[in-house]
Amino acid sequence: MASERDVRARLRLAGQEHLLRFWDELAPGPRAALLAQLAELDPVALREHCQRAAAACARPPGPCPELAARLRPLPPERVGSMSHGDPEARQRWEEEGLRQIALNKVAVLLLAGGQGTRLGVDYPKGMYRVGLPSQKTLYQLQAERIRRVQQLAGERHGVCCTVPWYVMTSEFTLGPTATFFREHDFFQLDPSNVVLFEQRMLPAVSFEGQAILERKDKVALAPDGNGGLYRALADHQVLEDMQHRGVDFVHVYCVDNILVRLADPVFLGFCVLQGADCGAKVVEKTDPQEPVGVVCQVDGVPQVVEYSEISPETASLRASDGSLLYNAGNICNHFFTRGFLQTVAKWLTLMAWPGPPPREFEPLLQPHVAVKKVPHVDEQGALVKPLKPNGIKMEKFVFDVFPFASNLVAFQVQREEEFSPLKNADGAASDSPSSARRALLAQHYRWAVRAGARFLDAQGTPLPAQPCLPPNEDPPAICEISPLVSYAGEGLDVYLRGRTLRSPLILDETRARELLLAQDP
Structure with missing residues (x-):
């Protein structure tokens, strides 16, 4: 275990010596816990993380002026649709998806590391009941959809098949989720096919670039965003597990969408038959200013552009049929080949080496700013629960890797059939x-x-x-x-x-x- 002297030297290098300001007041147990937590923080990485957070937060928000000239919709040949396409094509997509499921080539991966602070609960969102007559939780609905799609594929092809369920949790959600699954007998899924793993945590940072103390003996940490998936896959050898099972295609989704179709055969089949290494389900934007990212191209490269980066004039542009030109609203519902995920994991391993990263990896190093209310202790050590945002949580997004796809496709689905997120407490105007x-x-x-x-x-x-x-x-x-x-x-x-x-x-x-x-x- 690192000594106090070693940790102080590391914090001095990082410019974060204030994290030990209550050291003399701590009992031996809390001292040991704080030292253990601080010893895990690389001083150079901590210094750069805090500096990057403060600099990113200081940048003025709003649209990027030069973006309009660089922005284009995805080409029509790379976009499929549930409602506007050929029914025969949809049938082919569904058949291919069911075939791949029957061959045990498909897994689903749940992003479930968020804290759910806006929802106002202190347990994982997947355990939440929205008040259905059955009183089912989000986790139960999702588990039962896995069981049903396995049944559909198995009956179609006369086999017994499995869709493994990978669940990315965080420090906050791993323990409660594991206990909840055990208490509910994994919702009649085989426990060996339910794999829980944990994403990394990052320190919350003040607007001045200082890591925040949650308690006198604990640094405030937050999950590194759903884009932390890629490092977590490497940290826990998840891709090796997929390879061992023969999984080639992965459906990645967020926990809070009550309408999500896990291992959707139509979506899977479309992506596979298109030869895609990366796919995104999208819904048609309801309004030019709807606060959702847009799947499009920037300088010919596919990516998700945040709504705040697009000017109102650009967001309001119309296509020849009267629809919004940039209408492909991102809903965090994605397809990846295992090969693509392995490539991304390899890139991240290379980026961990000393020295500057190769230029092509630079987009993977650009975390996104989330300004939050972070509980902390003040200079006197008193606990403060702020009434307004006081800190920065730096997050990666799962779609940050889109620019590296050789063939990204989008698949438009009907909002009323496939997208209703749970983000806010009752009383909010939407997503409740x-x-x-x-x-x-x-x-x-x-x-x-x-x-x-x-x-x-x-x-x-x-x-x-x-x-x-x-x-x-x-x-x-x-x-x-x-x-x-x-x-x-x-x-x-x-x-x-x-x-x-x-x-x-x-x-x-x-x-x-x-x-x-x-x-x-």
Whole structure:
């Protein structure tokens, strides 16, 4: 273990000696814990991290003036669509995706390291219940979608297949997530196919470039963003595990999207048949100023440009059909080949060597600024819970590697079918538990009506059938369909055609069997 003298020398080199200012007040146990934490921080890297954070935060926000001339949409031949494409093509994509799943070539990878501070909970988002009739959590919904897509691929090709589930956690979410999975028997998935691993943490930094003390004996740390995935893959030999299992294609997604389709066969098949090494699901932007990044090209290179970097004039440009020219809204839902991920991991290993990195790696070194409210101790050692942002958390984004793809494609999906994120506490204008719950129940109601179901309210009064619901409107009836019964609305006719059902309805496996038995003569 490093000595106090060694750690002080390292902090002096980093310009962060203040991190030991309460040393004389600490008992032996807290002293040892603080020394252990500080010993893990490379002094040169810490100094550069703090300097970079302060400099990045000091840069004026707003659009980049010269960007408009360098910006172009992705070429049409590199964009697929669920709603505007050829139905026969969609069928080919789905068939290819199911084939790859049946061959055990597909894994899903969940990004679940965030703290969920905006949601207002002190546990991982995946454990959150939005108030569905079934009371399922996000983790349970996702696990059941994995089970269902395995079943669909297996039945189509007459095999038993597996989609491994890799879960990237952080210091904050690893322990609770592992315990939650064990307590729920991994939602009937084979535990050997659920792999949890941890991303790195970075110190939070003050606006003046000083690492922040969360307590007298602890530096404030934060996950290094979902772009920390690539270092975490290398740190924990995850890619070697994938190779051992024969996985060639990886679907990466964020924990907070209640509508996410894990290992979506259509998306996978499109990317594979396009020969892509990297793919991004996108939704059409609802408004030029909607705060989502745009998948596009800059100087002919594919990347995600943040909405704040695009001027209102450029964001409002229209294509010949009247749609927004830059309308491919990024939803953090991606396809990668294992080979591409291995290349990125190799780059990051090379970047860890002493000396300046090669120029082509420079974009991977540009973290993004997140200004946050960081609890800390003041000069007297009193705990402060700030009411306004006081610190900087530097984050990498998973899409930072897009410029290195040799063939990146985008796949446009319908927002109401595939994207409703959970970010804010109830009471917020959007992306709340209420909006997520409404999105899922509206989707399931649409599926049921299109399958031929009709609904009665609690008093037995017939409810109007509305297969097309206005945005953000509650459905006339409450209907929740288990992912174990239907992955994306398929196969419901056999249970629901011609049925009149009372709201609320939970169509789980038991209820589905009951409906089938009721049809038998």
